[in-house]
Amino acid sequence: MANQSQKTVYKLVLTGGPCGGKTTGQSRLSTFFENLGWKVFRVPETATVLLSGGVKFVDLSPEEANKFQENLLKTMIQIENTFFELGRTCQRNCLIICDRGAMDASAFISKEKWEAMLSANNWNCVELRDNRYNHIVHMVSAANGAEDFYSTEEHACRSEGVELARELDYNAAASWVGHPYFDVIDNSTDFDKKMNRLIACVCQRIGIDTGDRLNVNAKKRKFLVKCPLPVDAEFPKFQDFDVEHNYLQSDFRKAQVRLRKRGQKGHWSYIHTMRKFHQNGQSVEVRTQLTHRDYLNMLPQRDDAHFTIFKKRRCFIYNNQYYQLDMYRQPTHPRCRGMVLLETYSAAYDQDALLATLPKFLTIEKEVTGDPAYSMYNLSLKEDWKTSKRYYAGSGANGQARRKEKLNGHADKLHDGDTKMNSHGKISGCEEKINGHSDHKLNGHSKMNGHGPFKISGHGPINGISSLHDSDMEHLKTNTIHVSSPKMKKVAIKT
Numbered sequence: 029m030a031n032q033s034q035k036t037v038y039k040l041v042l043t044g045g046p047c048g049g050k051t052t053g054q055s056r057l058s059t060f061f062e063n064l065g066w067k068v069f070r071v072p073e074t075a076t077v078l079l080s081g082g083v084k085f086v087d088l089s090p091e092e093a094n095k096f097q098e099n100l101l102k103t104m105i106q107i108e109n110t111f112f113e114l115g116r117t118c119q120r121n122c123l124i125i126c127d128r129g130a131m132d133a134s135a136f137i138s139k140e141k142w143e144a145m146l147s148a149n150n151w152n153c154v155e156l157r158d159n160r161y162n163h164i165v166h167m168v169s170a171a172n173g174a175e176d177f178y179s180t181e182e183h184a185c186r187s188e189g190v191e192l193a194r195e196l197d198y199n200a201a202a203s204w205v206g207h208p209y210f211d212v213i214d215n216s217t218d219f220d221k222k223m224n225r226l227i228a229c230v231c232q233r234i235g236i237d238t239g240d241r242l243n244v245n246a247k248k249r250k251f252l253v254k255c256p257l258p259v260d261a262e263f264p265k266f267q268d269f270d271v272e273h274n275y276l277q278s279d280f281r282k283a284q285v286r287l288r289k290r291g292q293k294g295h296w297s298y299i300h301t302m303r304k305f306h307q308n309g310q311s312v313e314v315r316t317q318l319t320h321r322d323y324l325n326m327l328p329q330r331d332d333a334h335f336t337i338f339k340k341r342r343c344f345i346y347n348n349q350y351y352q353l354d355m356y357r358q359p360t361h362p363r364c365r366g367m368v369l370l371e372t373y374s375a376a377y378d379q380d381a382l383l384a385t386l387p388k389f390l391t392i393e394k395e396v397t398g399d400p401a402y403s404m405y406n407l408s409l410k411e412d413w414k415t416s417k418r419y420y421a422g423s424g425a426n427g428q429a430r431r432k433e434k435l436n437g438h439a440d441k442l443h444d445g446d447t448k449m450n451s452h453g454k455i456s457g458c459e460e461k462i463n464g465h466s467d468h469k470l471n472g473h474s475k476m477n478g479h480g481p482f483k484i485s486g487h488g489p490i491n492g493i494s495s496l497h498d499s500d501m502e503h504l505k506t507n508t509i510h511v512s513s514p515k516m517k518k519v520a521i522k523t
Contacts, residue, residue, distance in 0.1 A: 035119070035120065035121050036121045036122070036234065037112075037124065038122070038123050038162050038234055039112065039124045039163070040126065040161070040162065040163050040164075040165065041126045041128065041161050041163070041164045042054060042125060042126070042127060042128070042167060043129060043132055043164065043166050043167070043201075043204060044166050044167035044169060044197060044200055044201070045168070045171060045172065045193050045194065045196045045197025045198075045200055046197070047170040047193065048166075048167035048170065048197065049167045049213075049222060050127060050167050052223060053167060054125050056223045056226070056227060057125060057227060058125070060227050064121075065120065066120060066121045066123050067121070067122045067123070068122075068123045068125065069122065069123070069124045069125070070125050070127070071107060071108055071111050071125065071127060072127055073127035074100055074103050074104040074128075075100060078096075078100060083096065093137075097136060097137055098148075101130060101133045101145075102149075104128075104129075104130060104133075108126060108129075108130075108160075126161070129160070129161055130156040130160060131153070131157045134203045135196070135200050135203040136199075152293070153206075153292065154291055154292055154295035154296065154297055157204065158206070158208060159317070162209065163211070163230065163233050164204045164207045165210075165226060165229060165230065166201045166204065166210070166211070167213050167222075168201075168212060168213060168215055169193050169194065169196070169197035170215060171193035171194050171197065172198075172348070173215035173216070173348070175190060201345050205266060205345060205350075208297070208299070209233055210350055211229045211233075211373070212350050247373065247374070248371060249374050249382070249395065249397045250369055250370070250371050250397045251369065251370045251395050251396065251397075252367075252368075252369060252394050252395075252402065253353070253369065254391040254392070254393045257353075257355075258389050262389045263389065264345060264346055265344065265345075266342050266344035267342070267344075268292070268342050268343075269340070269341045269342075270290070270291060270292070271288065271289070271290045271337075271354075272288070272289040272339075273286055273287070273336070273339075273404060274327065274330050274334075274337075275330070275331045275334040275405065276329045277329050277330070283302055283304030284302070284303050284304070285301070285302050285303075287300055287318075287323060287326060287327065288301065290341070298317065298319070298323040299315055299317060299318065300322075300323075333410055334405075334408040334409060335361055335408050335409075336408075337356070337360065337364075338356070338358070338359070339354045339355060339356055339357060340354075340357055341355075342355070346387045347385065349372055349374075349385065350372065350373075352371045353371075353390075354371070355368050356407075361408070361409070361410070363407060363413075364407050367407075369396070370390065372386075379395070383395075400419070400420055405420050406420055
């Protein structure tokens with residue numbers, strides 16, 4: 029990314045089955061972002077370009093079909109690279125919309141042939157899926173939930189029936205399962221609202237406040253899952269990842285900062301995340317993709333007050349909803365042992381209706397959205413929560429962070445007024461109580477300001493961004509979702 033402190037290059041993939049709204053979605057996104065002053069590039073669908081030249085899969089032998097897929101992927105990568113380079117040199121914020129992406133090719137060949145293709149070309153899924161694009165949006169085919177609107181009339185290269193379209197839609201979604209920023213836009217609303225949900229989803233990921241122009245109700249929801257988990261065969265098609273989180277040294281009052289290492293089969297992607305509160309009530313999150321070298325340079329800044337968090341993350345789609353299942357692994361604090369948390373985005377307000385949509389093969393103990401006992405920051409603390417001054421207890425009505433100041437054995441006082449929170453009891457078999465008694469007052473007015481330069485091993489500021497601190501980053505994320513003030517807004521910025 030050129031001139032990172034002043035501009036954004038956002039690489040978005042629109043994928044999905046036939047008649048899902050990808051073409052219209054590209055047009056709507058282009059208009060919306062161009063009106064914001066962004067430069068928008070639209071990468072054409074490589075398969076359509078080649079198939080419109082007279083290629084028909086039914087005429088190809090299995091060997092020819094595999095070779096065609098390999099050449100199609102090579103062509104796609106080169107076309108995309110051309111647009112990515114234009115985005116890099118562009119002087120404005122730039123949105124690059126790819127009509128399908130590299131992983132879509134895996135939906136049309138067997139797993140064995142796909143693995144052979146990767147090996148022959150020295151490719152790997154982490155590079156093609158996680159590191160190549162910032163965001164994947166799957167537009168569910170009208171053949172799945174809006175059958176009355178499914179049509180093949182206006183597409184020269186489309187001839188799929190409803191059943192085949194559903195199968196292709198599922199395979200397209202499954203090929204992208206595992207990308208860290210993957211969203212599904214289903215047919216639960218009319219088409220115009222579906223397009224608005226697409227735009228809102230992209231804006232939310234980039235960090236653009238759409239105000240009242242788009243109706244965005246979805247928020248991150250977190251659930252405690254009871255163990256043991258079912259066998260792998262009971263899950264839908266999934267992708268497993270090894271994940272490591274490290275909190276960096278920080279001044280809690282300014283922000284939280286963490287490093288994430290995520291990968292499969294020895295291939296890794298690295299993300300630097302910073303989150304802080306502003307006095308106007310907004311929580312701002314900045315995600316920056318790192319090289320392996322930058323990651324190693326920053327790792328020595330780890331905060332010794334925190335354990336490294338090790339997880340096995342399972343990503344899957346269930347009933348057109350995208351889920352992440354985090355299984356905490358050793359070595360870890362006793363409070364985390366055996367813990368499994370399920371995360372998704374949902375707009376459902378009725379608790380019973382929400383629980384009814386969750387995966388039936390999992391046993392959900394309770395929803396823990398916004399509960400500080402389940403924020404990764406608190407879970408990683410080495411200190412006993414009963415005596416810790418670093419324990420993060422959420423955010424107050426004015427958006428200020430609250431943390432413990434004193435513990436007297438009866439009422440754990442936290443800055444920020446007299447709001448009460450109940451004791452959290454036990455977590456997933458862990459015998460430790462967070463506090464000894466039920467109602468604990470939250471007080472404390474630690475402000476989230478201060479903007480000192482943040483350095484990477486003496487290399488100066490990252491993207492010109494001020495000092496943001498990782499030890500508290502995860503909690504701001506969790507508690508931004510569960511705040512007492514309706515004015516509180518979350519802004520996510522990905523560079």
